[in-house]
Amino acid sequence: MSPAMAPFWRRTTVRARLMRLVLLTTVLAVWVAGIAMLSVDISMYRKSLVSELSTEASILALSTAAALEFDDRPVAERNLSALEARAGILAAALYTARGALFVSYVRPGNQPPPGVLSKESLRIAGDQAELVQPVRRGTETVGYIYLRGRYDLVNRVAAYVGIFVLVTLLSLAAAFLFASRLQARITRPLEVMAGVAREIVSRRDYSLRAQKTSEDETGVVVDAFNNMLEAVQASSQALREADRRKDEFLATLAHELRNPLAPIRHSVRLLESPKIDAQQRQWAREVISRQVQRMALLLDDLLDVSRITRGRLALKPQPTTLESIINAAVETARPLIDSKRHALTIDVPADRVVLNVDPLRISQSLSNLLTNAAKYTDPGGRIALAVRLLPEEIEMSVKDSGIGFDPESLTDMFTMFAQVSSAIDRAEGGLGIGLALVKGLAGLHGGSVSARSAGAGHGSEFAIHLPRALIVADAALPADPPDPGAGAIGTLRVLVADDNRDAADSLATILHMSGNEVSVAHSGEDALRLALLEQPQAIILDIGMPGMNGYEVARRVRAQAWGKKTLLIAVTGWGQAEDKQRSRDAGFDHHLTKPIDVAEVERLLGNFQVPRAAAH
Amino acid sequence: MLGAGARAPVIAADYSEEVVKAAYVFRLAGYVDWPGGAERGDFVIAVLGSPAMVRQLGGLAHAHLINNHPVRVREAASVRDIADPDILYVGAGRADSLRSWRPAASRSTLVVTDEEGGLQDGGMLNFLTIDRRVRFEVSLTAAGQAHLKISSELLGLAVRVFGVPRQSRGLCEPRPPAEPSANCASGVARMWPSSKVRRVMGAAA
Numbered sequence: 162m163s164p165a166m167a168p169f170w171r172r173t174t175v176r177a178r179l180m181r182l183v184l185l186t187t188v189l190a191v192w193v194a195g196i197a198m199l200s201v202d203i204s205m206y207r208k209s210l211v212s213e214l215s216t217e218a219s220i221l222a223l224s225t226a227a228a229l230e231f232d233d234r235p236v237a238e239r240n241l242s243a244l245e246a247r248a249g250i251l252a253a254a255l256y257t258a259r260g261a262l263f264v265s266y267v268r269p270g271n272q273p274p275p276g277v278l279s280k281e282s283l284r285i286a287g288d289q290a291e292l293v294q295p296v297r298r299g300t301e302t303v304g305y306i307y308l309r310g311r312y313d314l315v316n317r318v319a320a321y322v323g324i325f326v327l328v329t330l331l332s333l334a335a336a337f338l339f340a341s342r343l344q345a346r347i348t349r350p351l352e353v354m355a356g357v358a359r360e361i362v363s364r365r366d367y368s369l370r371a372q373k374t375s376e377d378e379t380g381v382v383v384d385a386f387n388n389m390l391e392a393v394q395a396s397s398q399a400l401r402e403a404d405r406r407k408d409e410f411l412a413t414l415a416h417e418l419r420n421p422l423a424p425i426r427h428s429v430r431l432l433e434s435p436k437i438d439a440q441q442r443q444w445a446r447e448v449i450s451r452q453v454q455r456m457a458l459l460l461d462d463l464l465d466v467s468r469i470t471r472g473r474l475a476l477k478p479q480p481t482t483l484e485s486i487i488n489a490a491v492e493t494a495r496p497l498i499d500s501k502r503h504a505l506t507i508d509v510p511a512d513r514v515v516l517n518v519d520p521l522r523i524s525q526s527l528s529n530l531l532t533n534a535a536k537y538t539d540p541g542g543r544i545a546l547a548v549r550l551l552p553e554e555i556e557m558s559v560k561d562s563g564i565g566f567d568p569e570s571l572t573d574m575f576t577m578f579a580q581v582s583s584a585i586d587r588a589e590g591g592l593g594i595g596l597a598l599v600k601g602l603a604g605l606h607g608g609s610v611s612a613r614s615a616g617a618g619h620g621s622e623f624a625i626h627l628p629r630a631l632i633v634a635d636a637a638l639p640a641d642p643p644d645p646g647a648g649a650i651g652t653l654r655v656l657v658a659d660d661n662r663d664a665a666d667s668l669a670t671i672l673h674m675s676g677n678e679v680s681v682a683h684s685g686e687d688a689l690r691l692a693l694l695e696q697p698q699a700i701i702l703d704i705g706m707p708g709m710n711g712y713e714v715a716r717r718v719r720a721q722a723w724g725k726k727t728l729l730i731a732v733t734g735w736g737q738a739e740d741k742q743r744s745r746d747a748g749f750d751h752h753l754t755k756p757i758d759v760a761e762v763e764r765l766l767g768n769f770q771v772p773r774a775a776a777h
Numbered sequence: 778m779l780g781a782g783a784r785a786p787v788i789a790a791d792y793s794e795e796v797v798k799a800a801y802v803f804r805l806a807g808y809v810d811w812p813g814g815a816e817r818g819d820f821v822i823a824v825l826g827s828p829a830m831v832r833q834l835g836g837l838a839h840a841h842l843i844n845n846h847p848v849r850v851r852e853a854a855s856v857r858d859i860a861d862p863d864i865l866y867v868g869a870g871r872a873d874s875l876r877s878w879r880p881a882a883s884r885s886t887l888v889v890t891d892e893e894g895g896l897q898d899g900g901m902l903n904f905l906t907i908d909r910r911v912r913f914e915v916s917l918t919a920a921g922q923a924h925l926k927i928s929s930e931l932l933g934l935a936v937r938v939f940g941v942p943r944q945s946r947g948l949c950e951p952r953p954p955a956e957p958s959a960n961c962a963s964g965v966a967r968m969w970p971s972s973k974v975r976r977v978m979g980a981a982a
Contacts, residue, residue, distance in 0.1 A: 230804045
C-alpha cells in the first residue's frame with residue numbers, strides 16, 4: 162500500500178506520533194492533577210470558610226456577650242460595625258437568648274439578616290454561607306450570633322481553570338522542548354535507517370549500512386538491520402553465484418549431451434549406406450553402443466544428484482564384499498583409464514571384508530573418483546586406489562598425479578555444478594556433478610568425503626570415509642542369487658502398458674525376443690481392456706498414464722478371479738517409501754523406478770516363472 | 778452600617794426596675810474578679826435598705842449560681858449588720874450610711890449603690906436610669922482599694938468610669954457626675970480601637 166492511500170492517521174511519521182503522545186500525556190497529567198487539586202481545594206475552601214466564620218463569631222461573641230447581658234444595644238452595634246473591615250462578611254446579627262433580633266449589621270447591597278433566628282447552625286446556599294453560633298457566659302447562653310459570608314465557589318473554580326490553562330500551556334511548551342530533544346535521540350537513527358532502506362530499494366545496493374549512534378535498543382535495531390543487510394548481500398551474492406553456475410552447467414550439459422550425438426548420427430548414416438561392409442557395420446554398432454552408454458551414465462548421474470538433493474534417493478543396503486565393490490568400480494572406470502594409458506595400482510586389505518552398504522552406490526562413487534582421476538590427469542599418469550581400515554572409519558582413497566587444485570577451490574568442490582575452471586576446457590568435459598554425487602552418497606551411508614592437493618599441477622587425493630559400523634560378519638552374506646538367465650527361458654503372456662510408445666514398444670520387443678507373448682497398450686483403458694481379454698500372467702504398468710492410471714488398472718485386475726495370481730510390476734519415476742507403499746496398496750508385486758533395467762524385468766519374470774514351473 | 782435594632786427593651790410597667798437591677802447584680806458577678814478565687818463558701822449578697830431587692834435577689838438565688846457557687850441573700854438592717862458579704866447592694870437614699878461602714882480588710886466586697894453620687898459615698902458601681910433604661914457607672918479607684926478587678930467588657934458598657942487601674946496612667950478622678958472629665962473614657966467599646974478613632978473624627982465633624 163502506498164503511503165498516499167493510507168488513512169491520514171497512519172500516514173504520520175514516528176516523530177509526529179511521539180510528539181503527540183508526549184503532549185497528550187502532559188495535558189492529561191496536568192488536568193488530572195488539576196482536577197484532584199480543585200476537588201481538594203473546594204473541600205478545604207469550604208472548611209476554611211466555615212472555620213473563619215466560626216472564629217469570627219467566637220471573637221464577636223466574646224466582645225458582645227456583656228452588651229447582650231446588660232442589654233446595651235449601642236455597644237453591640239459598635240462591635241458589629243467593626244465587621245465593615247471584613248470584606249468576606251456580608252451580614253451579621255445578634256439575637257437574645259429568646260431568639261429575638263437584638264442588633265444587626267449588613268454590608269451595602271446585601272440582604273439583611275433574618276428577623277427570626279434560624280434553627281440551622283450552618284447553611285450554604287448559592288454563593289453564601291450562613292452560620293449561627295450561641296453566645297455563652299460560662300454555661301449560660303446569653304444570646305446568638307448570626308454571620309453570613311461570601312462562598313465564592315464559581316470565581317474560585319474559574320480562577321483555578323485559568324491557572325490550569327496557564328499551567329497546561331507552560332507544560333506543553335516545556336514538554337515540546339523536552340520531547341524535541343529526546344525524540345531526536347530516538348527517531349534520528351530510525352530516520353537514518355529509513356533513508357538507507359529507501360536508498361537500498363531504489364538502487365538495489367545492499368552494500369549500504371546505517372550508522373549506529375547509540376548503544377540502546379535503537380542501537381540493537383540498527384545492528385540487526387545492518388546484519389540483515391549483510392545476510393541479504395551475502396545471499397544475493399550466493400544466488401548470483403548459483404545462477405552463474407547453473408548457466409554454466411546448462412551450457413556444459415548441452416555440450417555433453419550434444420557430443421555423443423555426432424558419432425551416433427555418423428554411424429547411423431554409415432549403417433544406412435548400401436556400400437557398408439561387415440567390419441564397418443560392426444564398428445558403427447560399437448560406436449553407437451558406447452556413446453549411448455556414455456549418455457546413459459551422464460543422465461543417471463544427473464538423476465541421482467537431483468534425487469539426493471530432493472531427498473528422494475533410497476539406499477538398498479545389503480551385505481557385500483569389499484572386493485566385489487572395488488571390482489565393479491574399476492570395471493566401470495577401466496575403459497577411460499586404459500584409453501589414457503594411466504597406471505592403476507590397487508591396495509586393499511588382504512582379509513575378506515563384508516560391508517552392509519548399497520553396493521551399486523558405493524561402487525558408483527568409487528568409479529566416479531576413478532573416472533575423475535583419469536580425466537584430470539594427463540595421459541600416462543599414475544592412479545592409486547587404496548582402501549584402509551582405520552580405527553574409526555573405512556577410508557577409500559583415489560590418488561592421482563594429475564592437475565591438482567588450489568586450496569581455495571576446496572570449499573566449492575563438492576557442491577553441485579562446481580568444476581575447476583581450467584578443467585572445463587579439457588576434452589573430457591563432464592557435468593561437474595560427480596563429486597557432489599559422491600558426497601551425497603557417502604552422506605547417505607553416514608560417511609563423508611575429503612580432498613587434498615599440494616596445489617595446481619601437483620596431483621590430488623580424494624577419499625570416501627565410511628563409518629566402521631558398516632562392517633558386518635561374513636555370515637551375513639546371502640547365498641548366491643538364482644541365475645537370472647534360468648527363468649528367462651519359457652513363455653509368459655505379458656502385457657506392457659506405457660503412454661510413452663517408444664518405451665512400451667522397445668520393452669515389448671525385447672521381452673518378445675526373450676520368448677514371451679507380449680501385447681502392448683498405450684493408455685490405462687486399453688491396458689484394462691486387453692487385460693480382461695487376454696488374462697495375461699504378468700502386467701508391466703506405467704503409473705502415470707492419462708485417463709486411468711496404473712493404480713486403478715492394478716486394482717481392477719486384482720478384482721478379477723484370474724487376476725489374483727497375476728504378476729503386477731509398477732514402473733514409475735518415484736522411488737520413495739510412500740510411493741512404494743501406494744503401489745503395494747494398489748496390488749502391485751514389484752515397484753521399479755525409471756529408467757528401468759530390462760535385465761531386472763527379465764529376472765522378475767524368471768523368478769515368477771520358477772515356482773510356477775516347480776508347482777507343475 | 779448599623780441596622781435599626783428591634784424595638785428598644787424599655788422597662789415595662791409590670792417589669793419593675795428591681796427585676797432588671799437584680800438580674801444585673803447577678804450578671805455583674807461574672808465580670809468581677811474577687812481575690813482568693815476558688816476556696817470560698819457560698820456567695821453572699823447583702824442588701825441594705827431595699828426589701829424589694831431582697832425579694833428579687835432571693836428569687837434569682839434559688840435558680841442561679843454565681844461563679845459556680847450557691848448564692849445566699851440576706852437583708853442588713855443597719856450598717857453594723859452588713860458584716861462582710863461578697864456583694865453589698867445599698868438601696869436608694871442609703872449610700873451616705875456607707876461612710877460609717879468599716880469593711881474587714883481580709884474580705885473584698887463589691888459595693889453597688891443606686892442613687893446619684895453613690896460613688897462619692899463609697900460605691901464602686903452605681904445604677905443610673907437614663908432614658909428609662911438601667912445603666913451604670915463605675916469607680917475603679919474604689920474597686921481597686923477593695924482588690925476587685927472589673928473586666929474591660931463591663932467597663933465598656935459603663936456610662937462613666939472614674940479612676941484607673943493601678944497599672945494604667947491615671948487620667949480620671951472621681952468627680953461629681955455633672956461634669957465628667959473630657960479625658961475619661963465613658964462607655965466606649967474598648968476592644969475596637971478603630972471605632973474610637975472614628976468617634977473622635979465624628980466628633981470633629
